[in-house]
Amino acid sequence: MQWTQPDRDARRFAISPKDQRTEAERDKDRILYSSAFHRLAGITQIVRAGEQDIFHTRQQHTYKVAQIGRRLAENCIRTCAKNEQSQWIAWHGLDPETVEAACIAHDLGHPPFGHAAETSLDELVRKAPDGDANTDGYEGNAQTFRILTKLAIRFGNDNQCLGLDLTRATLAAVLKYPWLRDHDDVKKKGKWSAYKSETNDFHWAREFHPGDGKTAEAELMDWADDIAYSVHDLEDFHRVGVIPWWSILKDGQRDNLITQVVGNWFAAPMDAAARMRAALDRIALVIRSFPKVTDEPYDGSRDQRRQLRNFTSKLIGRYIQAAKIAPPESERPVEIERFAEDEVRLLKHLARHYVIGLPALKAQQYGQSRIVADLFEIFRSEGRTGRIDLFPPRLRYIWEDLAGDGPARLAADCVAALTENEAYQLHRRLTGYESGSVLDPIVR
């Protein structure tokens, strides 16, 4: 459905007066200056933030997603202009600033310790005792939407406007899975972008987009995330030497890898395995131009870094150019060429295929899940009886402003607001393992 610029620029509360910026620019700035964005420097996806100082933090990842998202939007706009299809851009609504804003916001809801903690929190919220259980559970994307609309602090709490009061276009652009959770629908029970507690904000953001389709800007944000994630995971894990290129390229582990990628592909098509094999063949062809990546253990020499940068740069450019805006009324507003979609799917899986099974990582994740469970239970059980003076002051407003959302949701909000180091420190203090300093500004 077509939406006009005033539809896109609308804000639910519109408290601040307009200034010299466009509405999309204001949104981007608000997200960038939020404490939720600041926190991402202390979060990673697989390997703990700060470990070996090699792995991308969530914030470094986010900067790259934002850069790629902006370039994707600009390239789509230029391509449409060149082909005299600029009306397609107007019909779908596409502003590079909005895509960038959505990219900056897209991971705000990631809890400490990545996906393992996300799964734990989902179960903890759904199975909370004392009548606190909330079937909506926990999901990083839905938490992102909750942060933007309720948890982020920008205005006073006396005017019903919680959160950042973003425009409709930006809120719609962060909805990667634009539906509420539905346990009876396979597609909607595993991934969703808003909790029922944010139903009003969700429907308002989606007013001009009935159905389950993403907006063009959300599609580009999602594709930018996929590109950044697939390429920098590959780069990170290559640099620490866990990707056995010789085996991947010489077919030793190809079948095993393909089987796993296909197994993780939701609603995989019949030709999924053949497509993944072809994608792997193409990646192998590309990487043959960069033998210092595949033929030598990484030691950070100038030549190695040059070839690694050439390789990743070519991949990113290849995938940016593969996205095009679709004609009006198309089922999907953005078309991604299949070769690129397949390669990114494979690359996303490739790095973690060789990392997930590391015994040290499994032990680390086990411990992290226990920390998340302990913290959740302390927040929930003490919060529901009003003992919020135990909590760091910066988290207490959650219990004061949003009491109606229930203790399980609020406890999850508190856990999800921590960095990984804060989670370790707060856990040690609240469980009595280590008292810490009463002057510690983070956890006091």
Added chain:
Amino acid sequence: MEHDMPPKDEEILDVLRKHDDGLSADELIRFLLASHDEQQIIEALQRVLERGKVDFSPDALLVATPEFAQAA
């Protein structure tokens, strides 16, 4: 560019221009091995990729980018 070690950019582009569908890195190396050392070819390949004269096709083969697809 005048100080580039051989093979020069133009030599690589000449080979690729003769193959509209593109060449794999191994095929390109084979074409040039008669007159150049493999390490020199790899170095030259990095240069033409960095300079945007050569890119990868959707099939992942090396091709001259449109601006350099025609002989000067």
